Amino acid sequence: ITFKDKPSRADIAVREGDVLFARMKGTKKVLRVTQELADVIVSTGFAVLRPGEDCDPAYLAAYLSTDYFERQKEKYCSGAIQPAITNGGIEKLQIPLPPLNDQIRIAHLLGKVAGLIAQRKQHLQQLDDLLKSVFLEMFGDPILNPNGFPVRRLSEFYVNPKEGTKCGPFGSALKKEELVDSGVPVWNMDNIAADGHMALPFRMWITKDKFEDLAAYSVQDGDIIISRAGTVGKMCVAYTNGEPAIISTNLIRLRLGSNLRPLHFVSLMLYCKGRVGRLKTGADGAFTHMNTGVLDSLEFPYPPIELQDQFGAIFGKVESIRARYRQSLADLEDLYGALSQKAFKGELDLSRMPLPRQVEEVPNLTIRATGESTISVSFLLPAPKDPEWLTVGNRQKLIEFWLTAWCEHYVEVPFEASKFLDAAYQQLVELTERNSFQFDKPGKGLDEAKWYEEPAPFGIDEYDQIKKWVFDALAAGKLNQVFQNNQIALL
Structure with missing residues (x-):
């Protein structure tokens, strides 16, 4: 937006740091x-320190x-x-x-852990995307129904x-004062994750006697x-391992027979959201809710049970990886x-933790491929x-070793030293962080943790080695200079 069009509250200029x-x-x-982000303007809803x-700044x-x-x-x-x-x-x-210096150490340490957290979240998202892709490939868009599956009612x-179908008990049937610290779990909305998996732990329980009174609202495996x-x-x-549980007021329990796999229906509603009916009732923007009648009338393409089971097998393999990542x-x-x-x-012993290294300034290589890159980020x-x-030595x-692997993988792609070094x-x-934040042996506290120093960044020596490798590869015929997009590239 322009300065003239900015919101009235966007009135604070900020700078780096x-x-x-x-x-x-x-x-x-x-x-x-x-x-x-330097020189942007932010809303007065933020305090700027x-x-x-x-x-x-990172510590702050x-x-x-x-x-x-x-x-x-x-x-x-x-x-x-x-x-x-x-x-x-x-x-x-x-x-x-x-x-x-201790601030820098703390910020660096927490930043490394935060980076690993972000990486795990990214991995989980990638696995979710993979399952969605597999589901759509196998079953297609439910509106287009490219496979011609018969359309059936839920x-x-x-x-x-x-x-x-069963709605949860009314408030008068399950009062707040009847909840206890342990016993039979009560499902609530927090136990349903946004990505369609069962989220533990439970946070509400009732006694066994109360469960007997509310058995009509019980939850079974599947x-x-x-x-x-x-x-x-x-x-x-729901996966209960045979243990009793009930649903709470704002939940619906759906119990299917043997001809529709629960996983298929949940995946259909998750991966094709908005394309299989409308679950909400009430005007948009107003309080919305859902009743069992909405489910009764829901229609969708029904694939063969064998195909549902085939997806279930794929899901199971991916889910085992997702469980480890979670x-x-x-x-x-x-x-x-x-x-x-x-x-x-001030209780963390930082004496054995080195200060993070500063990245060494290095010149650009004069021989490098230019133009639009087609390198896939999936190659490790x-x-x-x-x-x-x-080790450094x-x-x-x-x-x-990595130059050879890189060029064997990217046979028809111009060689770019900067991209290679970034990936390397x-x-x-x-590879060197896989043991990061591990203790020397079980039972040791945080103060006795073994800190692992971050690898020294690549610098002049590595660039010189790559330049020599490029010239040697050209002389040996392993690389060729070609003219692409009005520029010299190395293939």
């Missing part, structure tokens, strides 16, 4: 302004992202309709400020007319649990929380057979 946080109570948003020389951003800062901020929020912190309240905020597949208020239409397949993500988030808590309380350079090649062997360093970090 500034740290922003949302003023409004209950809004946890923090942003560190990087070089790419400009750290001095004794405060590292990490602290502002914590729950304990958020609690401190909310203590000074004021206002009846939209409580927010004023400049006067900001002046009362307190931030722990260790020596600058109600045809209920286990029986009485138990096919039931589909659907939210009917709030985020209407979230659903997942556990890894949970572990990393727990680790981040524990590290940040100790770090900001192979791990060397000898782990010693990952063996960089020459590692670079030569990324893989070097990944």
